[in-house]
Amino acid sequence: MTNITERYDIIIIGTGAGGGTLAHRLAPTGKKILVLERGDFLPREKANWNPQEVYQKHRYHTDEQWYDKEGKAFKPQTGYWVGGNTKLYGAALIRFRERDFEKVIHKGGISPEWPLKYSDFEPYYTQAEKLYDVHGKQGEDPTEPPRSEQYPHPPVSHEPDMQQLADGIRELGYYPFHLPLGLKLNESDRANSPCIRCDTFDGYPCLVHAKADADVNAIRPTREKYANFTLKTNAKVLRLHTSESGREITSVETEIAGERHWFSSDIVVVACGSINSAVLLLRSANDKHPNGLANSSDQVGRNFMKQLETAIVSIHLDVNRASFQKTIAVNDFYWGEPDFPYPMGMVQNTGNVLADMIPAEAPPLMAPFVKLVPHYELHLLAERSVGWWLQTEDLPDPNNRIRVVGDNIHIDYTLNNTEASDRLIHRWTSVLKSIPNSAKHVLPFSIYPRTHIPEQAVAHQCGSCRFGTDPKTSVLDLNCRTHDIDNLYVVDSSFFPSNSGANPTLTIMANALRVGELLAAELR
Numbered sequence: 001m002t003n004i005t006e007r008y009d010i011i012i013i014g015t016g017a018g019g020g021t022l023a024h025r026l027a028p029t030g031k032k033i034l035v036l037e038r039g040d041f042l043p044r045e046k047a048n049w050n051p052q053e054v055y056q057k058h059r060y061h062t063d064e065q066w067y068d069k070e071g072k073a074f075k076p077q078t079g080y081w082v083g084g085n086t087k088l089y090g091a092a093l094i095r096f097r098e099r100d101f102e103k104v105i106h107k108g109g110i111s112p113e114w115p116l117k118y119s120d121f122e123p124y125y126t127q128a129e130k131l132y133d134v135h136g137k138q139g140e141d142p143t144e145p146p147r148s149e150q151y152p153h154p155p156v157s158h159e160p161d162m163q164q165l166a167d168g169i170r171e172l173g174y175y176p177f178h179l180p181l182g183l184k185l186n187e188s189d190r191a192n193s194p195c196i197r198c199d200t201f202d203g204y205p206c207l208v209h210a211k212a213d214a215d216v217n218a219i220r221p222t223r224e225k226y227a228n229f230t231l232k233t234n235a236k237v238l239r240l241h242t243s244e245s246g247r248e249i250t251s252v253e254t255e256i257a258g259e260r261h262w263f264s265s266d267i268v269v270v271a272c273g274s275i276n277s278a279v280l281l282l283r284s285a286n287d288k289h290p291n292g293l294a295n296s297s298d299q300v301g302r303n304f305m306k307q308l309e310t311a312i313v314s315i316h317l318d319v320n321r322a323s324f325q326k327t328i329a330v331n332d333f334y335w336g337e338p339d340f341p342y343p344m345g346m347v348q349n350t351g352n353v354l355a356d357m358i359p360a361e362a363p364p365l366m367a368p369f370v371k372l373v374p375h376y377e378l379h380l381l382a383e384r385s386v387g388w389w390l391q392t393e394d395l396p397d398p399n400n401r402i403r404v405v406g407d408n409i410h411i412d413y414t415l416n417n418t419e420a421s422d423r424l425i426h427r428w429t430s431v432l433k434s435i436p437n438s439a440k441h442v443l444p445f446s447i448y449p450r451t452h453i454p455e456q457a458v459a460h461q462c463g464s465c466r467f468g469t470d471p472k473t474s475v476l477d478l479n480c481r482t483h484d485i486d487n488l489y490v491v492d493s494s495f496f497p498s499n500s501g502a503n504p505t506l507t508i509m510a511n512a513l514r515v516g517e518l519l520a521a522e523l524r
Protein backbone atom coordinates (compact mmCIF):
# COMPACT_ATOMS: atom_id res chain seq x y z
CA MET A 1 0.00 0.00 0.00
CA THR A 2 1.37 3.40 -0.95
CA ASN A 3 0.88 6.72 0.82
CA ILE A 4 0.02 9.53 -1.54
CA THR A 5 2.35 12.38 -0.59
CA GLU A 6 0.62 15.17 -2.52
CA ARG A 7 -2.37 15.54 -4.81
CA TYR A 8 -2.59 17.73 -7.95
CA ASP A 9 -4.91 18.36 -10.88
CA ILE A 10 -2.26 17.44 -13.39
CA ILE A 11 1.21 15.93 -13.23
CA ILE A 12 3.67 16.41 -16.10
CA ILE A 13 6.77 14.21 -16.15
CA GLY A 14 9.68 15.87 -17.97
CA THR A 15 10.46 19.49 -18.84
CA GLY A 16 11.77 19.25 -22.41
CA ALA A 17 10.22 20.53 -25.63
CA GLY A 18 7.03 18.56 -24.91
CA GLY A 19 6.63 18.78 -21.12
CA GLY A 20 8.04 22.29 -20.69
CA THR A 21 5.84 23.73 -23.43
CA LEU A 22 2.75 21.96 -22.09
CA ALA A 23 3.36 23.24 -18.56
CA HIS A 24 3.68 26.79 -19.89
CA ARG A 25 0.39 26.42 -21.78
CA LEU A 26 -1.53 24.96 -18.83
CA ALA A 27 -0.35 27.19 -15.98
CA PRO A 28 -2.80 30.04 -16.78
CA THR A 29 -5.72 27.64 -16.18
CA GLY A 30 -5.06 28.06 -12.44
CA LYS A 31 -5.15 24.27 -11.99
CA LYS A 32 -2.70 22.71 -9.56
CA ILE A 33 0.19 21.53 -11.70
CA LEU A 34 3.12 19.40 -10.59
CA VAL A 35 6.11 19.00 -12.89
CA LEU A 36 8.55 16.21 -12.07
CA GLU A 37 11.99 16.46 -13.65
CA ARG A 38 14.75 13.92 -13.03
CA GLY A 39 17.48 16.48 -13.74
CA ASP A 40 18.48 19.73 -12.13
CA PHE A 41 18.86 23.22 -13.58
CA LEU A 42 21.91 23.06 -15.83
CA PRO A 43 24.70 24.96 -14.04
CA ARG A 44 25.82 28.25 -15.54
CA GLU A 45 29.59 27.94 -15.67
CA LYS A 46 32.43 28.71 -18.05
CA ALA A 47 32.46 25.05 -19.07
CA ASN A 48 29.14 25.67 -20.88
CA TRP A 49 31.18 27.05 -23.75
CA ASN A 50 34.24 24.84 -23.44
CA PRO A 51 34.44 22.46 -26.43
CA GLN A 52 36.70 20.04 -24.59
CA GLU A 53 34.24 19.73 -21.71
CA VAL A 54 31.22 19.57 -23.97
CA TYR A 55 32.43 17.46 -26.91
CA GLN A 56 35.29 15.40 -25.51
CA LYS A 57 34.25 14.89 -21.88
CA HIS A 58 30.48 14.86 -22.47
CA ARG A 59 30.03 16.99 -19.38
CA TYR A 60 26.30 17.50 -19.93
CA HIS A 61 25.40 13.98 -21.06
CA THR A 62 24.14 11.24 -18.79
CA ASP A 63 26.54 8.56 -17.53
CA GLU A 64 23.94 5.89 -18.20
CA GLN A 65 24.80 2.91 -20.31
CA TRP A 66 22.29 1.65 -22.87
CA TYR A 67 22.52 -1.40 -25.15
CA ASP A 68 22.24 -1.74 -28.92
CA LYS A 69 20.58 -4.55 -30.88
CA GLU A 70 23.66 -6.76 -30.49
CA GLY A 71 23.63 -6.19 -26.75
CA LYS A 72 26.70 -3.94 -26.95
CA ALA A 73 26.79 -1.19 -24.33
CA PHE A 74 27.02 2.46 -25.38
CA LYS A 75 26.76 5.86 -23.72
CA PRO A 76 23.81 7.80 -25.13
CA GLN A 77 24.35 11.43 -26.05
CA THR A 78 21.39 12.71 -24.11
CA GLY A 79 21.06 14.99 -21.10
CA TYR A 80 18.74 15.13 -18.11
CA TRP A 81 18.18 18.77 -17.24
CA VAL A 82 15.37 21.23 -16.70
CA GLY A 83 14.61 21.95 -20.36
CA GLY A 84 15.58 18.44 -21.43
CA ASN A 85 17.57 18.14 -24.62
CA THR A 86 16.64 21.65 -25.68
CA LYS A 87 19.42 22.82 -23.30
CA LEU A 88 21.93 21.42 -25.79
CA TYR A 89 20.00 21.61 -29.04
CA GLY A 90 20.89 23.62 -32.11
CA ALA A 91 17.53 25.47 -31.98
CA ALA A 92 16.83 24.95 -35.69
CA LEU A 93 13.07 25.30 -35.36
CA ILE A 94 11.51 24.38 -38.66
CA ARG A 95 7.98 23.35 -39.62
CA PHE A 96 7.32 20.04 -41.31
CA ARG A 97 6.28 20.42 -44.96
CA GLU A 98 2.61 19.82 -45.90
CA ARG A 99 3.50 16.57 -47.67
CA ASP A 100 5.25 15.28 -44.55
CA PHE A 101 1.77 14.69 -43.12
CA GLU A 102 0.76 12.57 -46.13
CA LYS A 103 1.76 9.09 -47.22
CA VAL A 104 5.06 9.46 -49.06
CA ILE A 105 6.84 6.83 -51.12
CA HIS A 106 10.55 6.76 -50.30
CA LYS A 107 13.30 4.82 -51.98
CA GLY A 108 13.50 2.60 -48.89
CA GLY A 109 9.76 2.19 -48.18
CA ILE A 110 6.72 4.16 -47.11
CA SER A 111 6.35 7.04 -44.72
CA PRO A 112 2.77 6.70 -43.43
CA GLU A 113 0.05 9.33 -43.52
CA TRP A 114 -0.58 11.26 -40.29
CA PRO A 115 -4.13 11.25 -38.91
CA LEU A 116 -3.91 15.05 -38.62
CA LYS A 117 -2.64 17.36 -41.33
CA TYR A 118 -0.45 20.41 -41.62
CA SER A 119 -3.52 22.67 -41.40
CA ASP A 120 -4.33 21.14 -37.98
CA PHE A 121 -0.86 22.05 -36.71
CA GLU A 122 -0.45 25.42 -38.44
CA PRO A 123 -1.99 27.63 -35.71
CA TYR A 124 0.17 25.90 -33.10
CA TYR A 125 3.32 26.23 -35.20
CA THR A 126 2.59 29.96 -35.21
CA GLN A 127 2.19 29.99 -31.40
CA ALA A 128 5.33 27.87 -30.91
CA GLU A 129 7.40 30.19 -33.09
CA LYS A 130 6.35 33.11 -30.90
CA LEU A 131 6.99 31.27 -27.64
CA TYR A 132 10.44 30.15 -28.81
CA ASP A 133 11.66 33.41 -30.45
CA VAL A 134 12.01 32.00 -33.94
CA HIS A 135 13.95 34.07 -36.48
CA GLY A 136 13.39 33.30 -40.15
CA LYS A 137 12.49 34.60 -43.57
CA GLN A 138 9.46 33.61 -45.59
CA GLY A 139 9.71 33.10 -49.34
CA GLU A 140 13.25 31.75 -49.69
CA ASP A 141 12.69 28.00 -49.28
CA PRO A 142 10.83 26.48 -52.24
CA THR A 143 9.44 23.66 -50.05
CA GLU A 144 8.07 25.84 -47.26
CA PRO A 145 4.43 25.32 -46.25
CA PRO A 146 1.88 28.16 -46.12
CA ARG A 147 1.98 30.35 -43.02
CA SER A 148 -0.80 32.36 -41.39
CA GLU A 149 1.72 34.88 -40.03
CA GLN A 150 5.24 36.05 -40.78
CA TYR A 151 8.10 34.78 -38.61
CA PRO A 152 8.05 36.64 -35.30
CA HIS A 153 11.66 37.81 -35.80
CA PRO A 154 13.86 38.67 -38.80
CA PRO A 155 16.27 36.00 -40.04
CA VAL A 156 19.65 35.53 -38.40
CA SER A 157 21.92 37.21 -40.94
CA HIS A 158 24.77 35.40 -42.68
CA GLU A 159 28.16 36.79 -41.73
CA PRO A 160 30.14 37.91 -44.84
CA ASP A 161 32.03 34.63 -45.40
CA MET A 162 28.81 32.61 -45.01
CA GLN A 163 26.96 35.07 -47.24
CA GLN A 164 29.56 34.47 -49.96
CA LEU A 165 28.99 30.76 -49.61
CA ALA A 166 25.20 31.21 -49.81
CA ASP A 167 25.66 33.39 -52.90
CA GLY A 168 27.85 30.71 -54.50
CA ILE A 169 25.20 28.05 -53.85
CA ARG A 170 22.52 30.33 -55.31
CA GLU A 171 24.66 30.95 -58.43
CA LEU A 172 24.46 27.22 -59.10
CA GLY A 173 20.67 27.49 -59.27
CA TYR A 174 19.82 26.26 -55.76
CA TYR A 175 17.79 28.06 -53.09
CA PRO A 176 19.80 28.45 -49.88
CA PHE A 177 17.61 29.97 -47.17
CA HIS A 178 18.12 31.43 -43.72
CA LEU A 179 17.80 28.54 -41.26
CA PRO A 180 14.92 29.30 -38.85
CA LEU A 181 16.48 29.55 -35.38
CA GLY A 182 15.09 30.05 -31.88
CA LEU A 183 17.26 32.56 -30.04
CA LYS A 184 17.19 35.96 -28.39
CA LEU A 185 19.11 38.00 -30.93
CA ASN A 186 18.61 41.66 -31.68
CA GLU A 187 20.80 42.49 -34.67
CA SER A 188 19.63 46.09 -34.80
CA ASP A 189 20.87 46.70 -31.26
CA ARG A 190 23.78 44.33 -30.77
CA ALA A 191 24.97 46.10 -27.60
CA ASN A 192 21.76 45.10 -25.85
CA SER A 193 21.19 41.78 -27.57
CA PRO A 194 21.18 38.80 -25.18
CA CYS A 195 22.64 36.61 -27.97
CA ILE A 196 26.21 37.57 -28.81
CA ARG A 197 26.52 35.36 -31.94
CA CYS A 198 29.21 33.14 -30.43
CA ASP A 199 30.95 30.10 -31.92
CA THR A 200 29.67 27.66 -29.27
CA PHE A 201 26.00 27.11 -30.06
CA ASP A 202 25.07 23.74 -31.54
CA GLY A 203 25.44 21.08 -28.84
CA TYR A 204 26.45 23.61 -26.15
CA PRO A 205 24.33 25.03 -23.32
CA CYS A 206 23.99 28.80 -23.63
CA LEU A 207 25.91 30.51 -20.84
CA VAL A 208 24.02 33.78 -21.32
CA HIS A 209 20.60 32.09 -21.66
CA ALA A 210 20.08 33.51 -25.15
CA LYS A 211 19.11 30.18 -26.73
CA ALA A 212 15.35 29.75 -26.75
CA ASP A 213 15.06 26.48 -24.85
CA ALA A 214 12.27 24.92 -22.79
CA ASP A 215 13.97 25.92 -19.53
CA VAL A 216 14.50 29.61 -20.31
CA ASN A 217 11.41 30.22 -22.45
CA ALA A 218 8.84 27.97 -20.79
CA ILE A 219 9.70 26.61 -17.33
CA ARG A 220 11.40 29.64 -15.70
CA PRO A 221 8.77 32.25 -16.66
CA THR A 222 5.99 29.86 -15.62
CA ARG A 223 7.59 29.18 -12.25
CA GLU A 224 8.06 32.87 -11.59
CA LYS A 225 4.50 33.83 -12.51
CA TYR A 226 2.16 31.07 -11.34
CA ALA A 227 1.67 29.98 -7.73
CA ASN A 228 -0.36 26.98 -8.92
CA PHE A 229 2.77 25.58 -10.62
CA THR A 230 5.17 23.36 -8.69
CA LEU A 231 8.44 22.10 -10.12
CA LYS A 232 10.36 19.33 -8.39
CA THR A 233 13.85 18.77 -9.78
CA ASN A 234 16.04 15.72 -9.23
CA ALA A 235 12.74 13.88 -9.15
CA LYS A 236 12.99 10.69 -11.20
CA VAL A 237 9.71 8.94 -11.89
CA LEU A 238 10.23 5.22 -11.47
CA ARG A 239 6.79 3.78 -12.10
CA LEU A 240 3.17 4.65 -12.74
CA HIS A 241 0.53 2.70 -10.79
CA THR A 242 -3.01 2.03 -11.96
CA SER A 243 -6.36 1.37 -10.28
CA GLU A 244 -7.62 -2.21 -9.98
CA SER A 245 -9.50 -1.80 -13.25
CA GLY A 246 -6.31 -0.66 -14.94
CA ARG A 247 -8.19 2.29 -16.50
CA GLU A 248 -6.65 5.13 -14.42
CA ILE A 249 -3.24 6.10 -13.14
CA THR A 250 -3.60 6.39 -9.38
CA SER A 251 -0.07 7.29 -8.37
CA VAL A 252 3.27 8.38 -9.74
CA GLU A 253 6.13 6.74 -7.87
CA THR A 254 9.07 9.09 -7.76
CA GLU A 255 12.55 9.05 -6.27
CA ILE A 256 13.71 12.35 -4.79
CA ALA A 257 17.00 12.54 -2.91
CA GLY A 258 17.01 8.78 -2.39
CA GLU A 259 13.47 8.68 -0.99
CA ARG A 260 10.25 7.39 -2.54
CA HIS A 261 7.25 9.67 -2.97
CA TRP A 262 3.87 8.88 -4.49
CA PHE A 263 2.00 11.74 -6.17
CA SER A 264 -1.48 11.62 -7.63
CA SER A 265 -3.55 13.72 -10.01
CA ASP A 266 -6.59 13.66 -12.27
CA ILE A 267 -4.40 13.70 -15.36
CA VAL A 268 -0.88 12.35 -15.81
CA VAL A 269 1.29 13.39 -18.77
CA VAL A 270 4.44 11.49 -19.66
CA ALA A 271 6.93 13.73 -21.52
CA CYS A 272 10.27 12.02 -20.92
CA GLY A 273 11.43 12.01 -24.56
CA SER A 274 10.65 9.20 -27.00
CA ILE A 275 13.02 6.66 -25.46
CA ASN A 276 12.42 7.33 -21.78
CA SER A 277 8.64 7.68 -22.18
CA ALA A 278 8.49 4.19 -23.69
CA VAL A 279 10.82 2.95 -20.96
CA LEU A 280 8.58 4.36 -18.20
CA LEU A 281 5.46 2.76 -19.68
CA LEU A 282 7.21 -0.58 -20.13
CA ARG A 283 8.70 -0.49 -16.62
CA SER A 284 5.25 0.16 -15.14
CA ALA A 285 3.83 -3.22 -16.25
CA ASN A 286 1.32 -4.71 -13.80
CA ASP A 287 -1.31 -7.47 -13.71
CA LYS A 288 -3.75 -5.47 -15.83
CA HIS A 289 -1.04 -4.33 -18.23
CA PRO A 290 1.41 -7.24 -18.31
CA ASN A 291 3.33 -5.93 -21.36
CA GLY A 292 3.63 -2.40 -20.04
CA LEU A 293 1.14 0.41 -19.59
CA ALA A 294 -1.02 1.36 -22.56
CA ASN A 295 0.52 -1.49 -24.49
CA SER A 296 -2.42 -3.75 -25.40
CA SER A 297 -1.40 -3.10 -29.02
CA ASP A 298 2.21 -4.17 -28.39
CA GLN A 299 3.17 -0.86 -30.04
CA VAL A 300 4.88 0.85 -27.08
CA GLY A 301 8.56 1.28 -27.95
CA ARG A 302 8.11 0.22 -31.59
CA ASN A 303 8.61 2.28 -34.75
CA PHE A 304 11.41 4.18 -33.06
CA MET A 305 13.06 6.66 -35.43
CA LYS A 306 16.02 9.04 -35.26
CA GLN A 307 16.83 10.06 -38.86
CA LEU A 308 19.97 9.27 -40.85
CA GLU A 309 22.44 11.98 -40.04
CA THR A 310 25.80 12.82 -41.54
CA ALA A 311 28.23 15.60 -40.73
CA ILE A 312 30.38 16.84 -43.60
CA VAL A 313 33.23 19.24 -43.10
CA SER A 314 34.47 21.27 -46.02
CA ILE A 315 38.03 22.44 -45.47
CA HIS A 316 39.37 25.31 -47.48
CA LEU A 317 42.52 27.32 -47.90
CA ASP A 318 41.10 30.56 -46.59
CA VAL A 319 40.08 31.17 -43.01
CA ASN A 320 36.35 31.18 -42.35
CA ARG A 321 35.99 34.31 -40.23
CA ALA A 322 32.33 33.84 -39.39
CA SER A 323 31.70 33.66 -35.65
CA PHE A 324 28.16 32.25 -35.74
CA GLN A 325 28.09 29.91 -38.72
CA LYS A 326 24.80 28.07 -38.33
CA THR A 327 22.73 30.16 -40.73
CA ILE A 328 22.39 28.41 -44.12
CA ALA A 329 19.94 25.64 -45.03
CA VAL A 330 19.09 24.00 -48.35
CA ASN A 331 15.96 22.00 -49.18
CA ASP A 332 16.46 21.61 -52.93
CA PHE A 333 16.85 17.85 -52.52
CA TYR A 334 14.17 17.47 -49.84
CA TRP A 335 11.72 15.74 -52.20
CA GLY A 336 14.40 14.32 -54.50
CA GLU A 337 15.38 15.32 -58.02
CA PRO A 338 14.35 14.33 -61.54
CA ASP A 339 16.42 11.14 -61.77
CA PHE A 340 15.83 10.21 -58.11
CA PRO A 341 12.16 11.02 -57.42
CA TYR A 342 12.32 10.12 -53.72
CA PRO A 343 12.84 12.30 -50.65
CA MET A 344 16.52 12.80 -49.84
CA GLY A 345 16.38 15.22 -46.92
CA MET A 346 17.69 18.50 -45.65
CA VAL A 347 21.09 20.22 -45.56
CA GLN A 348 22.04 22.82 -42.96
CA ASN A 349 25.13 24.26 -41.33
CA THR A 350 26.25 22.45 -38.19
CA GLY A 351 27.54 25.50 -36.45
CA ASN A 352 31.23 25.99 -35.91
CA VAL A 353 33.95 23.36 -36.09
CA LEU A 354 36.41 24.14 -33.30
CA ALA A 355 39.80 22.51 -32.77
CA ASP A 356 38.76 20.77 -29.55
CA MET A 357 35.65 19.36 -31.22
CA ILE A 358 37.64 17.62 -33.97
CA PRO A 359 39.11 14.75 -31.87
CA ALA A 360 35.64 13.90 -30.56
CA GLU A 361 33.79 14.24 -33.83
CA ALA A 362 36.61 13.31 -36.22
CA PRO A 363 35.23 11.77 -39.38
CA PRO A 364 36.94 8.49 -40.32
CA LEU A 365 38.82 10.21 -43.13
CA MET A 366 40.32 12.66 -40.68
CA ALA A 367 40.88 10.33 -37.75
CA PRO A 368 44.44 9.19 -38.63
CA PHE A 369 45.41 12.77 -39.34
CA VAL A 370 43.94 13.96 -36.04
CA LYS A 371 46.04 11.42 -34.11
CA LEU A 372 49.20 12.70 -35.70
CA VAL A 373 48.84 16.43 -35.70
CA PRO A 374 49.45 18.64 -32.70
CA HIS A 375 46.77 20.98 -31.44
CA TYR A 376 48.08 23.95 -33.37
CA GLU A 377 47.49 22.22 -36.71
CA LEU A 378 44.03 21.15 -35.59
CA HIS A 379 43.36 24.77 -34.87
CA LEU A 380 44.48 25.73 -38.42
CA LEU A 381 42.21 23.03 -39.80
CA ALA A 382 39.24 24.09 -37.72
CA GLU A 383 39.39 27.73 -38.65
CA ARG A 384 39.37 26.82 -42.35
CA SER A 385 36.28 24.63 -42.01
CA VAL A 386 32.60 24.89 -42.71
CA GLY A 387 30.40 22.26 -41.09
CA TRP A 388 27.35 20.77 -42.83
CA TRP A 389 24.66 18.59 -41.32
CA LEU A 390 22.68 16.30 -43.60
CA GLN A 391 19.54 14.58 -42.37
CA THR A 392 17.35 12.06 -44.17
CA GLU A 393 14.08 10.57 -42.99
CA ASP A 394 14.28 7.05 -41.59
CA LEU A 395 11.11 5.01 -41.92
CA PRO A 396 9.02 3.49 -39.14
CA ASP A 397 9.79 -0.19 -38.65
CA PRO A 398 8.16 -2.17 -35.82
CA ASN A 399 11.44 -3.99 -35.28
CA ASN A 400 13.24 -0.72 -34.52
CA ARG A 401 12.19 -0.57 -30.92
CA ILE A 402 12.92 0.36 -27.33
CA ARG A 403 12.99 -2.56 -24.92
CA VAL A 404 13.55 -2.87 -21.20
CA VAL A 405 15.48 -5.95 -20.10
CA GLY A 406 15.82 -6.11 -16.32
CA ASP A 407 16.98 -2.62 -15.43
CA ASN A 408 18.60 -2.04 -18.81
CA ILE A 409 17.44 0.04 -21.77
CA HIS A 410 17.89 -1.61 -25.16
CA ILE A 411 17.61 0.22 -28.48
CA ASP A 412 17.13 -2.25 -31.31
CA TYR A 413 17.75 -0.04 -34.30
CA THR A 414 18.76 -0.79 -37.86
CA LEU A 415 19.21 2.06 -40.32
CA ASN A 416 16.86 2.08 -43.29
CA ASN A 417 16.34 4.30 -46.34
CA THR A 418 20.12 4.48 -46.64
CA GLU A 419 20.16 4.93 -50.43
CA ALA A 420 18.40 8.29 -50.07
CA SER A 421 20.92 9.39 -47.46
CA ASP A 422 23.89 8.25 -49.58
CA ARG A 423 22.44 10.12 -52.52
CA LEU A 424 22.11 13.32 -50.49
CA ILE A 425 25.73 13.06 -49.29
CA HIS A 426 26.93 12.51 -52.84
CA ARG A 427 24.84 15.38 -54.23
CA TRP A 428 25.80 17.84 -51.52
CA THR A 429 29.47 17.05 -51.90
CA SER A 430 29.17 17.67 -55.63
CA VAL A 431 27.41 21.00 -54.97
CA LEU A 432 30.21 22.08 -52.63
CA LYS A 433 32.79 21.15 -55.26
CA SER A 434 30.97 23.11 -57.97
CA ILE A 435 30.54 26.38 -56.15
CA PRO A 436 32.16 29.02 -58.32
CA ASN A 437 35.72 29.82 -57.29
CA SER A 438 34.66 33.37 -56.66
CA ALA A 439 33.06 32.11 -53.45
CA LYS A 440 35.71 32.64 -50.84
CA HIS A 441 35.54 29.27 -49.16
CA VAL A 442 35.52 26.91 -52.02
CA LEU A 443 38.63 25.98 -53.90
CA PRO A 444 39.04 23.17 -56.40
CA PHE A 445 41.10 21.12 -53.95
CA SER A 446 38.83 21.52 -50.96
CA ILE A 447 38.39 18.24 -49.09
CA TYR A 448 35.16 16.93 -47.65
CA PRO A 449 35.63 14.44 -44.82
CA ARG A 450 32.37 13.11 -43.45
CA THR A 451 31.08 10.97 -40.65
CA HIS A 452 27.82 9.09 -40.17
CA ILE A 453 26.33 10.07 -36.85
CA PRO A 454 26.48 6.95 -34.66
CA GLU A 455 23.80 5.13 -32.67
CA GLN A 456 24.58 6.91 -29.40
CA ALA A 457 23.45 10.20 -30.97
CA VAL A 458 19.74 10.03 -30.22
CA ALA A 459 19.08 13.75 -30.68
CA HIS A 460 16.19 13.39 -33.15
CA GLN A 461 14.55 10.43 -31.39
CA CYS A 462 10.82 9.99 -31.95
CA GLY A 463 7.99 7.62 -32.64
CA SER A 464 7.90 5.06 -29.81
CA CYS A 465 4.20 5.69 -28.93
CA ARG A 466 2.61 6.84 -32.15
CA PHE A 467 -0.79 8.46 -32.31
CA GLY A 468 -3.66 7.22 -34.46
CA THR A 469 -7.31 6.31 -34.55
CA ASP A 470 -6.90 2.53 -34.35
CA PRO A 471 -6.01 1.19 -30.87
CA LYS A 472 -4.61 -1.93 -32.50
CA THR A 473 -1.89 -0.06 -34.39
CA SER A 474 -1.29 3.03 -32.24
CA VAL A 475 -0.67 3.81 -28.57
CA LEU A 476 -2.23 7.29 -28.41
CA ASP A 477 -5.46 8.76 -29.73
CA LEU A 478 -5.47 12.02 -31.66
CA ASN A 479 -5.37 14.01 -28.40
CA CYS A 480 -2.25 12.07 -27.32
CA ARG A 481 -4.24 10.27 -24.64
CA THR A 482 -3.41 6.56 -24.38
CA HIS A 483 -6.12 4.34 -25.83
CA ASP A 484 -5.92 2.03 -22.81
CA ILE A 485 -5.76 4.39 -19.80
CA ASP A 486 -8.26 7.24 -19.49
CA ASN A 487 -6.13 9.80 -17.61
CA LEU A 488 -2.73 9.06 -19.17
CA TYR A 489 -1.20 11.19 -21.96
CA VAL A 490 2.17 11.16 -23.74
CA VAL A 491 3.20 14.60 -25.01
CA ASP A 492 6.71 14.57 -26.48
CA SER A 493 8.36 13.27 -29.64
CA SER A 494 6.90 9.78 -29.05
CA PHE A 495 3.66 10.53 -30.92
CA PHE A 496 5.20 10.93 -34.41
CA PRO A 497 3.90 8.30 -36.90
CA SER A 498 6.75 9.31 -39.22
CA ASN A 499 9.81 11.46 -38.87
CA SER A 500 10.13 13.77 -41.91
CA GLY A 501 13.52 15.08 -43.02
CA ALA A 502 13.13 18.27 -40.98
CA ASN A 503 14.25 18.88 -37.39
CA PRO A 504 11.60 17.57 -34.99
CA THR A 505 11.35 20.06 -32.14
CA LEU A 506 9.05 22.78 -33.45
CA THR A 507 6.51 20.02 -34.21
CA ILE A 508 6.90 18.65 -30.66
CA MET A 509 6.31 22.14 -29.25
CA ALA A 510 3.35 22.83 -31.57
CA ASN A 511 1.77 19.52 -30.61
CA ALA A 512 2.23 20.29 -26.89
CA LEU A 513 0.39 23.58 -27.44
CA ARG A 514 -2.36 21.76 -29.34
CA VAL A 515 -2.81 19.13 -26.63
CA GLY A 516 -2.50 21.88 -23.99
CA GLU A 517 -5.49 23.64 -25.50
CA LEU A 518 -7.54 20.43 -25.37
CA LEU A 519 -6.49 19.70 -21.77
CA ALA A 520 -7.19 23.26 -20.68
CA ALA A 521 -10.74 22.87 -22.01
CA GLU A 522 -11.09 19.49 -20.27
CA LEU A 523 -9.83 20.85 -16.95
CA ARG A 524 -12.13 23.89 -17.02
Ligand SMILES: Cc1cc2nc3c(=O)[nH]c(=O)nc-3n(C[C@H](O)[C@H](O)[C@H](O)COP(=O)(O)OP(=O)(O)OC[C@H]3O[C@@H](n4cnc5c(N)ncnc54)[C@H](O)[C@@H]3O)c2cc1C
Residues within 6 Å of the ligand: 013, 014, 015, 016, 017, 018, 019, 036, 037, 038, 039, 077, 078, 079, 080, 081, 082, 083, 084, 085, 086, 088, 089, 090, 091, 092, 093, 094, 202, 203, 204, 235, 236, 237, 238, 271, 272, 273, 274, 276, 277, 280, 458, 459, 460, 461, 491, 492, 493, 494, 503, 504, 505, 506, 508
Ligand atom coordinates in the same frame (compact mmCIF):
# COMPACT_ATOMS: atom_id res chain seq x y z
C1 LIG B 1 23.05 18.21 -29.56
C2 LIG B 1 21.59 18.30 -29.97
C3 LIG B 1 21.23 19.18 -30.97
C4 LIG B 1 19.89 19.26 -31.37
N1 LIG B 1 19.53 20.19 -32.29
C5 LIG B 1 18.24 20.31 -32.66
C6 LIG B 1 17.84 21.31 -33.58
O1 LIG B 1 18.63 22.15 -34.02
N2 LIG B 1 16.53 21.36 -33.95
C7 LIG B 1 15.61 20.47 -33.48
O2 LIG B 1 14.45 20.54 -33.87
N3 LIG B 1 15.97 19.53 -32.57
C8 LIG B 1 17.24 19.44 -32.15
N4 LIG B 1 17.59 18.49 -31.21
C9 LIG B 1 16.56 17.58 -30.70
C10 LIG B 1 15.73 18.20 -29.57
O3 LIG B 1 16.55 18.51 -28.48
C11 LIG B 1 14.64 17.20 -29.18
O4 LIG B 1 13.84 16.95 -30.34
C12 LIG B 1 13.72 17.69 -28.09
O5 LIG B 1 14.42 18.15 -26.97
C13 LIG B 1 12.82 16.53 -27.68
O6 LIG B 1 11.84 17.00 -26.79
P1 LIG B 1 11.10 15.97 -25.81
O7 LIG B 1 10.18 16.75 -24.96
O8 LIG B 1 10.56 14.87 -26.64
O9 LIG B 1 12.27 15.33 -24.93
P2 LIG B 1 13.43 16.01 -24.06
O10 LIG B 1 13.69 17.38 -24.50
O11 LIG B 1 14.56 15.04 -24.05
O12 LIG B 1 12.79 16.10 -22.61
C14 LIG B 1 12.55 14.96 -21.82
C15 LIG B 1 12.63 15.38 -20.36
O13 LIG B 1 12.17 14.32 -19.52
C16 LIG B 1 13.06 14.17 -18.42
N5 LIG B 1 12.92 12.78 -17.95
C17 LIG B 1 13.25 11.65 -18.63
N6 LIG B 1 12.93 10.57 -17.90
C18 LIG B 1 12.38 11.01 -16.75
C19 LIG B 1 11.86 10.37 -15.59
N7 LIG B 1 11.82 9.03 -15.49
N8 LIG B 1 11.40 11.14 -14.56
C20 LIG B 1 11.42 12.50 -14.64
N9 LIG B 1 11.91 13.15 -15.73
C21 LIG B 1 12.37 12.41 -16.77
C22 LIG B 1 14.41 14.52 -19.00
O14 LIG B 1 15.34 14.86 -18.01
C23 LIG B 1 14.04 15.70 -19.90
O15 LIG B 1 14.02 16.91 -19.19
C24 LIG B 1 18.91 18.41 -30.77
C25 LIG B 1 19.29 17.55 -29.74
C26 LIG B 1 20.61 17.49 -29.33
C27 LIG B 1 20.98 16.55 -28.21
